Amino acid sequence: xxxxxxxxxxxxxxxxxxxxxxxxxxxxxxxxxxxxxxxxxxxxxxxxxxxxxxxxxxxxxxxxxxxxxxxxxxxxxxxxxxxxxxxxxxxxxxxxxxxxxxxxx
Amino acid sequence: xxxxxxxxxxxxxxxxxxxxxxxxxxxxxxxxxxxxxxxxxxxxxxxxxxxxxxxxxxxxxxxxxxxxxxxxxxxxxxxxxxxxxxxxxxxxxxxxxxxxxxxxxxxxxxxxxxxxx
Numbered sequence: 028x029x030x031x032x033x034x035x036x037x038x039x040x041x042x043x044x045x046x047x048x049x050x051x052x053x054x055x056x057x058x059x060x061x062x063x064x065x066x067x068x069x070x071x072x073x074x075x076x077x078x079x080x081x082x083x084x085x086x087x088x089x090x091x092x093x094x095x096x097x098x099x100x101x102x103x104x105x106x107x108x109x110x111x112x113x114x115x116x117x118x119x120x121x122x123x124x125x126x127x128x129x130x131x132x
Numbered sequence: 133x134x135x136x137x138x139x140x141x142x143x144x145x146x147x148x149x150x151x152x153x154x155x156x157x158x159x160x161x162x163x164x165x166x167x168x169x170x171x172x173x174x175x176x177x178x179x180x181x182x183x184x185x186x187x188x189x190x191x192x193x194x195x196x197x198x199x200x201x202x203x204x205x206x207x208x209x210x211x212x213x214x215x216x217x218x219x220x221x222x223x224x225x226x227x228x229x230x231x232x233x234x235x236x237x238x239x240x241x242x243x244x245x246x247x248x249x
Contacts, residue, residue, distance in 0.1 A: 061235050063177075070227055070239035071177065082237065114177055118234035122193040123167075125177040 029053055029117050031126035038131045046102040048129045050115035055095050059119040062091055062100045065128075066111045074113075075100065105131070134158040136228050136240035143246045149216040152243045154228030156209045162186050165231045166211040168202065170224040171242075182231065183211060218247045 030053040040046055050060065058078040063071035073082040075091035078098060088103040102109055115126040139153040154166065167182040181192035183202040190202050201214045211228055226243045229236035 063236070070229075070242055071236070072239075073235055073237050076233075076235040082235075116177075116236075121191065122195075123179040123234060125179070127176040 028122060029056060029120055029124050031115050031117060031124055033113075033115060033126035033129045035129060036127075038129055040105055040131065042105050042107055044105050046100075046105055046109070046131055048100040048113055048131075050093075050098045050100070050126050052096045052098070052117060056117045056119040058094050059117055060091075060093070060098045061116045061118070062089075063114045063116065063125075064109075064111050065114065071114065102131075134230070134238045136230065136238055138226075138228060138240040138243045141244040141246070143248060144218050145249055146219055146247055148218050148247075149214060150218060150245050151212055151214040152226050152228075152245070154211045154213075154240050156211065156230070159230075161206070161209045166202075166204065167229045167231050167236060168200075168213045169227045169229055169236070169239075171227070172221070172224040175224075180213070180226075185211075215245075218245075220247050223247045 032051045034049045060078050062075040064074050065071040074085050074089050079091045090101045092099050110131055112128045112130045114128045135157050137155045142150050144150050162185050165182045168180040170178050180196050183190050183204055185204055192200055199216050204211045223246050228240040230238040
């Protein structure tokens, strides 16, 4: 099973600041990594797939990068609605696995 | 618009089974796998498995092999997930989620399953 480790666990920032979130895979997942946003009491929402592709309707301030084992989600300038938990997911191997999440507060 | 509507919250005793439903609409059901993902309180997301809407074939995560059964009713566009031999560790929100290339692009609202004596 591929283990995804996210850091930091919590990121304390202010609106307008830049957020940089990390996801590290226990083995090479090529570019098969995605990111989700989840707000309290809501289901996750797909932000990024295949490392760097924004999902439909996702604002341009969200960007993804990386390949192999190290990946980054960047939010260029935080909006009030961006404060949430962000999780990464790999789709290279079964079972599909998620990271533990980073809370942006 | 795509909608996945799940059944309501459940309270079950240890050792019992629970069956959660997910009614899909707004898209061609046969074009997408349906998955089940759970989230224990304060924890991360855990993929449980998926079902092929056409054949009914399933792929289950090893952690749930022998305890989970996923089915679908093609006539109503509804998917079901049944989990047996419940323990306290199965207390979680259970989500159905449509997948495209194994990315989860639409999710149900979640169903809270509480295991309590």
